[in-house]
């Protein structure tokens with residue numbers, strides 16, 4: 001009955017025209033797990049490595065900006081899980097970012113933790129906060145849920161201001177740079193913190209993107225997307241909508257909290273009105289939409305956009321007009337590419353290359369009836 | 380009262396919406412492996428009955444049992460695990476997902492879905508996924524959907540999506556399959572092919588089916604047993620042969636047509 005034909009799997013990539021000669025289909029088929037597929041993957045990794053090496057030679061200011069991009073990208077990757085893949089709009093992710101940041105700051109300053117050892121604590125606390133914020137999603141939906149997350153976002157800076165003893169209140173908190181020196185095993189000195197944070201953020205981002213990719217493709221990922229698209233049908237197919245939403249919120253919060261933790265190490269100074277207000281949440285959402293909702297690389301591209309676009313528009317115009325130009329650029333991008341930059345590129349790429357899963361039943365057949373149709377919703 | 384060996388037992392199921400009594404003390408049994416045709420004019424309460432069985436609606440009174448177990452205490456998402464799967468009259472697919480992923484989602488009850496194992500790509504969970512994927516491909520082949528496996532569900536024709544829903548429901552390896560107008564959107568010859576497909580699937584997988592359909596040729600052709608509803612009341616229960624000559628059923632259809 002089962003029609004997987006293993007004999008065909010190894011190394012049979014099939015470049016060339018589609019059988020049947022339909023003009024519209026993709027021109028290249030690449031089978032997952034085959035040599036050409038691995039080649040493409042390796043090529044992508046090499047390209048990224050080269051880009052990173054190039055960026056690490058940039059002036060300190062630029063490198064710092066790119067570190068910031070990586071950190072924002074991690075935060076947006078977290079948001080993407082709950083808003084992009086599970087369909088729960090969160091305006092509260094600045095609070096996860098802030099909780100992660102303050103957890104790391106407080107542990108270093110008050111309890112003399114090494115920076116790296118604060119990360120698990122920050123992740124854990126943000127995971128729990130995520131579960132809690134996810135709880136109302138069982139009863140309330142859509143914009144009403146967004147209002148709850150809005151309340152979380154608005155109350156976070158207020159709580160930080162009140163908890164003065166721990167957080168330094170409105171005056172903020174400074175983490176002295178001697179606490180933030182690169183770990184000894186790196187061989188870097190204290191003045192080279194910028195280099196350390198650049199590579200460290202890049203590595204964490206890579207791990208986060210890999211984990212998100214695993215998750216989204218897993219059966220839990222299917223449950224997340226099913227819950228997003230139709231809750232009644234998801235339940236009828238055996239998916240616990242409640243568990244899916246809450247766990248997705250927890251993981252999402254944990255990842256954005258991790259970004260906050262890195263942010264403290266990067267900045268060395270925290271204040272409630274600086275980076276943890278509603279504006280930060282809006283920045284994350286903007287980045288997610290620009291990069292591509294429910295895409296795997298969208299968060300990174302979106303982070304580049306939200307960090308660099310304001311600079312770009314400011315360099316061509318002056319004064320308050322820059323904000324207006326930035327707004328216009330946003331509108332134009334969203335108008336031209338409602339699926340986001342990565343979403344759009346993905347649609348174009350699939351016209352040229354078509355990735356086929358290795359267990360596709362028509363792969364090994366002599367009577368190959370032609371490959372599956374193109375077009376994928378996401379990934 | 381106790382129906383020996385019945386899969387599903389409905390007794391006095393009653394539900395109303397405002398002034399409308401959508402179901403009024405409806406009761407019957409579904410036996411293992413049986414195809415039970417559920418007919419009735421528009422608004423008779425057929426879909427409402429499905430929604431009561433699948434825990435979308437809570438009946439005002441009555442009793443719904445699954446192999447003796449009280450279904451009215453079971454949450455909706457546990458039904459596939461018990462062996463109950465359904466399709467929807469007006470489609471309830473996951474529009475943003477591919478046909479393949481839609482089908483895979485039907486296997487959600489077949490093995491534990493772990494978030495942690497999903498994150499790290501844990502090998503045991505991968506091998507479970509591999510088995511389910513093989514099953515999904517098998518069903519897509521069977522339902523002639525392989526060529527569309529990669530296409531997003533949103534945008535495909537209604538009749539095709541009905542087959543996707545069928546594939547998704549079969550992923551749960553159901554003992555009872557609830558089909559709400561599976562022939563919707565099909566042409567005359569396609570309806571005939573669908574009838575044969577349902578029977579052959581039943582023969583291979585051994586499920587019982589509760590089949591709601593307006594297409595009388597299809598229902599009477601493949602059902603082992605027929606129940607007719609009208610205005611929420613059961614007006615007939617018997618063989619497909621008998622229902623053709625039943626005055627109450629004829630009156631219900633003619634009365635509504637006038």
Ligand SMILES: Nc1ncnc2c1ncn2[C@@H]1O[C@H](COP(=O)(O)OP(=O)(O)OP(=O)(O)O)[C@@H](O)[C@H]1O
Pocket residue numbers: 396399400401419420421422423424425426427428468
């Ligand atoms: N959620 C609801 N709220 C209010 N009334 C409802 C609801 N669901 C069903 N009804 C009513 O219950 C009655 C039965 O509807 P139902 O959809 O079960 O009919 P049906 O037999 O499936 O009809 P059709 O053949 O047209 O699909 C109708 O009068 C309908 O308006």
Ligand SMILES: [Mg+2]
Pocket residue numbers: 425426427468
């Ligand atoms: Mg109906």
